[in-house]
Amino acid sequence: MSLPKAELHLHIEGTLEPELAFELAARNGVSLPYADTDELREAYRFEDLQSFLNLYYELMAVLRTERDFEDLANAYLARAAAQGVRHAEIFFDPQAHLARGVGMGTVVEGLWRALGKSEEAHGVSTQLILCFLRDESAESALETLQAAKPYLDRIVGVGLDSAEVGHPPVKFREVYEAAAALGLRRVAHAGEEGPPEYITEALDVLGVERIDHGLRCVEDPALVERLVRERVPLTLCPLSNVRLRTVDVLGDHPLPAMLEAGLLCTVNSDDPAYFGGYAGDNFDAVRQALGLSEDQLRELARNSFLASFLEHDEERRARYLAEVEAYEFS
Numbered sequence: 551m552s553l554p555k556a557e558l559h560l561h562i563e564g565t566l567e568p569e570l571a572f573e574l575a576a577r578n579g580v581s582l583p584y585a586d587t588d589e590l591r592e593a594y595r596f597e598d599l600q601s602f603l604n605l606y607y608e609l610m611a612v613l614r615t616e617r618d619f620e621d622l623a624n625a626y627l628a629r630a631a632a633q634g635v636r637h638a639e640i641f642f643d644p645q646a647h648l649a650r651g652v653g654m655g656t657v658v659e660g661l662w663r664a665l666g667k668s669e670e671a672h673g674v675s676t677q678l679i680l681c682f683l684r685d686e687s688a689e690s691a692l693e694t695l696q697a698a699k700p701y702l703d704r705i706v707g708v709g710l711d712s713a714e715v716g717h718p719p720v721k722f723r724e725v726y727e728a729a730a731a732l733g734l735r736r737v738a739h740a741g742e743e744g745p746p747e748y749i750t751e752a753l754d755v756l757g758v759e760r761i762d763h764g765l766r767c768v769e770d771p772a773l774v775e776r777l778v779r780e781r782v783p784l785t786l787c788p789l790s791n792v793r794l795r796t797v798d799v800l801g802d803h804p805l806p807a808m809l810e811a812g813l814l815c816t817v818n819s820d821d822p823a824y825f826g827g828y829a830g831d832n833f834d835a836v837r838q839a840l841g842l843s844e845d846q847l848r849e850l851a852r853n854s855f856l857a858s859f860l861e862h863d864e865e866r867r868a869r870y871l872a873e874v875e876a877y878e879f880s
């Protein structure tokens with residue numbers, strides 16, 4: 551669906567399509583333990599978040615040079631643009647690259663080669679969000695923020711991702727305080743597999759402005775009430791929820807009830823190369839499986855721009871919002 555939208559929950563490493571993975575493997579002399587793209591696609595049957603993360607980190611071995619990150623980002627931006635994405639706030643996982651000997655500069659400069667030209671090349675404005683891996687230590691997160699200091703003009707904020715259960719937000723209090731002191735915006739994954747308490751903790755301890763996923767808030771009516779009252783955006787990822795089995799089938803997704811409750815929901819793709827669809831595909835899927843009305847789809851698109859970090863450019867935000875209102879559904 552080409553309804554204009556902002557994508558606010560997108561891991562750039564999760565846009566690595568099998569074809570590009572093999573191309574980069576050949577270019578860099580990296581051998582993959584899969585015969586071909588079909589065999590690799592066969593591995594895309596996930597039990598839960600961890601089984602996905604294992605493959606996600608394994609395939610990152612092919613990303614080695616600035617050009618690799620540039621190609622990855624350009625491929626994503628082209629696909630996103632074709633599906634109506636007008637603005638993208640893009641996560642990256644530097645610790646997963648630093649651990650393989652790929653430096654922060656290679657990652658950020660490589661991504662920037664694509665992001666810096668994205669408006670001209672793809673018609674998509676962009677921002678970068680550095681994510682800490684929550685299954686790594688708090689010290690490692692602090693070192694990562696330190697390593698990012700030379701590149702802060704290219705980074706709008708910090709996030710928190712990877713294996714959630716057993717790694718509560720409070721573990722990262724110090725690094726989030728340091729990020730806030732540097733003027734960075736703050737978001738965190740919470741309530742994907744982890745309990746509703748992690749959502750509360752992300753808000754109260756880490757000071758986040760948006761919750762990534764936040765799906766499990768529906769288990770706690772008082773928390774839902776708070777999220778509605780405080781207008782906290784949730785970056786939902788419906789196809790991801792089905793593939794990672796947090797929801798059995800898309801028809802059971804709580805999105806309609808969440809909209810009904812007055813939550814500020816957005817729809818995003820998370821790791822589109824792995825979960826069967828980009829942003830527009832997620833919109834199409836929820837429209838079909840959940841019978842969302844045109845008004846509800848427009849609300850989701852409007853929310854995405856309202857929840858974005860575009861305050862520095864209200865004129866642009868107003869232009870995108872006008873495009874949402876003018877859109878004609880087919």
Ligand SMILES: Nc1ncnc2[nH]cnc12
Pocket residue numbers: 561564599606711712713739742790820821
């Ligand atoms: N859906 C997700 N949850 C947590 N960490 C991730 N890293 C990439 N995708 C993720």
Ligand SMILES: [Zn+2]
Pocket residue numbers: 559561711739762820
């Ligand atoms: Zn995610």
